[in-house]
Amino acid sequence: MEQNAKIYVAGHRGMVGSAILRRLEKAGYHNFVTRVSSELDLRNQEAVAEFFATEKPDYVVLAAAKVGGINANNIYRAEFLYDNLMIQNNVIHHSYLNGVKKLLFLGSSCIYPKMAPQPLQENALLTGELESTNEPYAIAKIAGIKMCDAYRSQYGCNYISAMPTNLYGPHDNYDLKNSHVLPALIRKFHEAKLSGAPEVEVWGTGTPRREFLHVDDLADACFYLLENYNEPGLVNVGTGTDLSIRELAELVQRIVGYEGVIRFNSDYPDGTPRKLMDVSKLAEKGWKATIRLEEGVAAVYADAFETARPA
Secondary structure, eight states, rough: OOOTTEEEEEESSSHHHHHHHHHHHHTOOOEEEEOOOOTOOOOHHHHHHHHHHHHOOSEEEEEEOOOOOOOHHHHHHHHHHHHHHHHHHHHHHHHHHOOSSSEEOOOOOOGSOOOOOOOOOOOTTTSOOOOGGGGHHHHHHHHHHHHHHHHHHHHHOOOOEEEOOOOTTOOOOOOOSSHHHHHHHHHHHHHHHHOOOOOOEEEEEOOOOOOOOEEHHHHHHHHHHHHOOOOOSSSESSSOOOOOOHHHHHHHHHHHHHEEEEEEEEEEEOOEEEEEEEHHHHHHHHHOOOOOOOHHHHHHHHHHHHSSSOO
């Protein structure tokens, strides 16, 4: 990308978008165009059309999305499908109409079938049924991948799709009802430590296995892809290693310094049994994650809860 290129990062205040913005700034890019949702509702086709016609960005990073954990995905099924379809349809289509040179679409590992062989390879897409709890979100993201490929095929657009694994990092969502598992655990253990609670409840059985990627690693991967990757289809972004939810809870417990008991509540759903990315495709292109989970979680905890931690 040219150093003075105009770059639109959609979702720049979110965990992913803000990390990508920081990575681009670190690389010397400065000509950004951004809008918060109160200024530009990406679900509104007319508003998006006006924005693109006025700003004419050279590059687009589509990190804006309606996101949440297993509970939010399961409850707000219509919103997760409608909002995400509208956001990506509008941004991708108007990128094409206004001559955007390259677009990076960000999805999620939940696009893969629930029982797909592990680790998850890119060619597993659409080979089986999705996990029911996040099916609406997954369908929207699959549609985004296919839309990027369709615009590439029909119009020659250089639109690429990256599928990150479970993410954590600065600006994460720590709401206990709507957050993902890792930030929820961090908050639960922190509050239990402060209150002296004898136990912490963790949803599910603790047996599912998950992979976690620091958002700064994802941002570095996205920068690498913008600079070096121009292929159809999708590419996984992850660490290639996983651990059980029980092991994750124990890791967070150690980092927070909570000394009580962990109780797993099997009344809550586990979701997909395992989600581990096959990251060999991106590794062969020349990129690998560098932030270890324990050091990443320790840094996130210190940053998010520093003011509330005892001296």
